[in-house]
Amino acid sequence: MTKKINHIGIAVKSLEASIPFYRDTLGMAYEGSEEVAEQKVKVAFLAVGESRIELLEPTAEDSPVAKFIEKNGEGIHHIAYQVDDIETALAELQQQEVRLIDKVPRRGAHGTRIAFLHPRATGGVLTELCQAADH
Numbered sequence: 001m002t003k004k005i006n007h008i009g010i011a012v013k014s015l016e017a018s019i020p021f022y023r024d025t026l027g028m029a030y031e032g033s034e035e036v037a038e039q040k041v042k043v044a045f046l047a048v049g050e051s052r053i054e055l056l057e058p059t060a061e062d063s064p065v066a067k068f069i070e071k072n073g074e075g076i077h078h079i080a081y082q083v084d085d086i087e088t089a090l091a092e093l094q095q096q097e098v099r100l101i102d103k104v105p106r107r108g109a110h111g112t113r114i115a116f117l118h119p120r121a122t123g124g125v126l127t128e129l130c131q132a133a134d135h
């Protein structure tokens with residue numbers, strides 16, 4: 001079901017303040033930023049091999065990322081696994097009675113389709129499934 005790690009999401013207070021460490025100090029290629037309104041975040045992607053670091057800045061007080069930072073401070077927020085067919089993956093997980101946050105895929109960054117598994121079902125790791133736009 002899972003093909004590779006598409007990205008690791010890291011909650012930050014400010015993209016502007018956080019990008020230089022990854023781009024300039026660690027030397028990752030900055031691929032751009034965009035707002036994902038449905039998730040109430042602005043995201044920046046930095047490439048590392050075939051995976052990416054996704055920096056997440058909240059755009060509203062009730063953003064899931066704002067709540068996370070309030071509780072835990074900045075830090076690793078989720079891991080996103082790439083799947084070829086997100087509907088099939090979600091159906092398989094439902095069959096195994098895995099607790100899902102999203103039973104129906106939502107829109108992610110750069111045209112991806114995404115769905116989250118609940119951290120209580122995954123040993124405390126918020127887990128995203130992600131189907132690339134060209135699939």
Ligand SMILES: C[C@@H](C(=O)O)C(=O)SCCNC(=O)CCNC(=O)[C@H](O)C(C)(C)COP(=O)(O)OP(=O)(O)OC[C@H]1O[C@@H](n2cnc3c(N)ncnc32)[C@H](O)[C@@H]1OP(=O)(O)O
Nearest residue numbers: 009036039043064068077101108109114116119124125126
């Ligand atoms: C742009 C897009 C993309 O990649 O394309 C994205 O990534 S968008 C990325 C931002 N979007 C999302 O995160 C959407 C999915 N997330 C959510 O729906 C929410 O954040 C939840 C994961 C359900 C948590 O919501 P909330 O904190 O209100 O619920 P809750 O208080 O019931 O928390 C349930 C339990 O989950 C824990 N919990 C909360 N956030 C967590 C996280 N990021 N990692 C691990 N555990 C986490 C809480 O501490 C709590 O643990 P205890 O029970 O032990 O106290």
Ligand SMILES: [Co+2]
Nearest residue numbers: 009054080128
């Ligand atoms: Co993500």
